[in-house]
Structures are given as C-alpha cells and as structure tokens.
Amino acid sequence: MIIGVLKEIKDNENRVGLTPEGSRSLIAAGHSVLVEHDAGAGSGFANEGYELAGARISADAKTICTAAGLIVKIKEPLPLEYGLFKPGQIIFTFFHFASSRRLTQAMIDTGAICVGYETVQTAEGRLPLLAPMSEIAGKMAPLMAFFCLAKTAGGKGVLACPVARVPGARFVILGGGTAGQAAASIATGMGAEVAILDRDAAQIDRLKKRFPAATCELATTDAIEKFVAAADVLIGCVHAPGAQAPRLVSRELVSRMEPGSVIVDIAIDQGGCIETSRPTTHAHPTYVEEGVVHYCVSNMPGIFPHTATLAITGATLPYLLQLANDGLGAFKNAELLRGLNIYKGEITHHAVAQAFGLTWQDGRKLLEK
Numbered sequence: 001m002i003i004g005v006l007k008e009i010k011d012n013e014n015r016v017g018l019t020p021e022g023s024r025s026l027i028a029a030g031h032s033v034l035v036e037h038d039a040g041a042g043s044g045f046a047n048e049g050y051e052l053a054g055a056r057i058s059a060d061a062k063t064i065c066t067a068a069g070l071i072v073k074i075k076e077p078l079p080l081e082y083g084l085f086k087p088g089q090i091i092f093t094f095f096h097f098a099s100s101r102r103l104t105q106a107m108i109d110t111g112a113i114c115v116g117y118e119t120v121q122t123a124e125g126r127l128p129l130l131a132p133m134s135e136i137a138g139k140m141a142p143l144m145a146f147f148c149l150a151k152t153a154g155g156k157g158v159l160a161c162p163v164a165r166v167p168g169a170r171f172v173i174l175g176g177g178t179a180g181q182a183a184a185s186i187a188t189g190m191g192a193e194v195a196i197l198d199r200d201a202a203q204i205d206r207l208k209k210r211f212p213a214a215t216c217e218l219a220t221t222d223a224i225e226k227f228v229a230a231a232d233v234l235i236g237c238v239h240a241p242g243a244q245a246p247r248l249v250s251r252e253l254v255s256r257m258e259p260g261s262v263i264v265d266i267a268i269d270q271g272g273c274i275e276t277s278r279p280t281t282h283a284h285p286t287y288v289e290e291g292v293v294h295y296c297v298s299n300m301p302g303i304f305p306h307t308a309t310l311a312i313t314g315a316t317l318p319y320l321l322q323l324a325n326d327g328l329g330a331f332k333n334a335e336l337l338r339g340l341n342i343y344k345g346e347i348t349h350h351a352v353a354q355a356f357g358l359t360w361q362d363g364r365k366l367l368e369k
Helices: 020-028 047-053 061-067 079-084 101-110 131-148 178-190 201-210 221-229 251-255 266-270 305-332 334-339 350-356 363-368
Strands: 002-005 032-036 056-058 070-072 090-093 113-116 170-174 193-198 215-218 233-236 262-265 286-289 292-295 340-343
Touching: 002 061, 020 032, 020 047, 020 305, 032 047, 032 061, 047 056, 061 079, 070 305, 079 101, 090 305, 101 340, 101 350, 113 334, 131 178, 131 233, 131 262, 131 266, 131 292, 131 305, 170 178, 170 221, 178 193, 178 201, 178 233, 193 201, 193 221, 201 215, 215 221, 221 251, 233 266, 262 266, 305 334, 305 363, 334 340, 340 363
Parallel strands: 002 032, 002 070, 032 056, 070 090, 090 113, 170 193, 170 233, 193 215, 233 262, 262 292
Antiparallel strands: 113 340, 286 292
16 A cells, blocks of 8 residues: 655644654555655654665655545644545544634545544553653643743743742543643642542542542532632543533633633544634644633644654554455454444534534444445
8 A cells, every 4th residue: 555644734844654664664564655745854864764674755745635534643634634635535633623613524535444542442441542742741731830820921020830839730630541640740739739630530649649649520510610719720631432522611700700711622623612712823832712812723732743754653553454354344443433424425523523422333334335
C-alpha cells in the first residue's frame, strides 16, 4: 500500500503523523511512503531523514492524496484539504467530529474511510491513541494557567505556587482521567491548592491514593458550583469518546468566578465542557468572557511537537501497520473498529451521529457487504 503523510496546516501545528523511523517500519513491511515536503520539519525531522528511511518526498498534498490508499495526519482536515480525499481512501488522524457538523458532512461527502485516533478504544475502555496527547495537554494546562494568572496577561495577579506564608492558587480540575491526572500532577507539584472532581466513585478512591494532598470529590452539581465559584483556575478535562463534551459549567457559574480567574478547557476539541468556551489558536490563545481569562487552544500539544510526535507515533504505528498490511481486514481488530467514524459516506459511530441528530450504520455490517 502507498501511505501518504501530509504536512499540517492548522495554526502553529508542528506535529507530523509519522516519524522517519515509522516510515522505515512501514517500508520494511513492503509498503511505500510518500511524505509532503517539510512535513516533519517543525518536529525536528528533516526531509533527508525520511529519504534515508526509504520514503519519497513529494512537493504537494494533492499528489500524495491522488496516489495514496492510506493518509496519516495529526489534526482534523481543514476546509482547504476537504477536496484532497477520494472515495475508499483510509484517513487516519484525530477528527473530533462531534465538534463540527461541517467537517462531518465534508468527510461523508468524500466517500473516504475515516478512523479517528480519539475513538480507537480497547475492550477495557482505554483510549491508547488519545492518551499521550491528553497527558501532554494535561501537563501543559497548569503551566498555561500559571502565565494567564499574571496581571499582564489579564489575570488576577495570583502566583500559582505558594510563597512564604501566602498560599498558592486554587485549582479545580473537572475530570480525573488521563488529562486530569496529568494536570493534577503539575498543579500539586507547584504547591497549588488542588480539587479534582469526577463522576466515578471508584475513580475518586484511586485519585485520593495518588493525590493525597488534593481534595477529590464526586462531581455533583453542588460540588461543581461550590468549587468552581471559588477557583482561581478551572481546568476542564471531561471526555466522552466520540461525543460532544458535556457542558458542566454554565455561563452563570463562570460569572461568579472572581475577575481575572483563568479557565483552561482541554475538552475544546470536543466542543468544550464550559459554556463560555470557544476554540482559540496558539497565535491568539486567550480571550476574556465574564471577566475570566479563557485559554481554549484546540491543538495544545502542537507547540511541543518533537515530544508530541514521538509520543503519538509510538502509539499509532502498530495500528498503522495493521491498516497498511490488512486494508479493510484490519477492522477485524475491535479496537480499530471502534475507531471507525465514517465509512464510504455513512456515519459508523453512534456518538458522532447523535451529536447532530443524524443516522448511523453498524460499521461491521457495512464492512461485510
């Protein structure tokens, strides 16, 4: 199979979907790899590295998409890319369809086969391709909040970590999964006052053992209202595979936060878990709503591309090899089947269809036709 690697065009997105070493593995398995010129440059992977691995460098994305049966990316296709894809082509990337009806319809119209990193899921419920990026975004969130709390950044001028007898900032983290735990590890390391809210009682018990200095409580309506209203920093880490993120914090509750407080909504890829959240970019990362500084960048790990690329491609390569080796037969792997979002014009993920009130089809049955 010919595998195409496209250069990302999203604002300040410097990650790449495949490393030279990953290219070498695919070529050793008998496949061909086409890499768009300078696709890996932002991550520290030069064209020459891909060529030494046996890949070919192509000047433009259109040539690659015309030739390739399998396209690997990092972020969801943008409007300029919609016309590149062809029927039956497999596209393997983060899609986050539930946040965009336009993207969903565009990919339906291509007739392509869309496999979302964020919905590849194990039988135990783990999200092995989302996890490394969630960890990076989670660890970034308190650091971004640290900066946004500065008076010069529009914040209230509270230092996140304690100094002398002055306590550190009050952090509230919604969601105790991979991103939430990563955020808590950094925030508690700063010496901040940390509260973690989650809806799973068993997870609360695990969080208490891992973060004994933090307050860990069930995310009831009352608890959310109590902790958020008093927070200096609110970090949203809520995730439901393939679905729109649940809106757990209303505009009215945001308005009760002190002016200059900070919100970092990691869930913005799936629409955000806070009513006042809207996507921002690394070029313009923040805005103020209800007196609160919002940081809602939809590709947070993109500014640490070397680390992020190594982390994500280490996770995706086994699945990528399976897709290249077996084609449609790869979906016998239940984990990849769960990652199938759109198949030749049909939505195959219930949560994606539900986000827009559309119909969906059982991917397994479509593959059997």
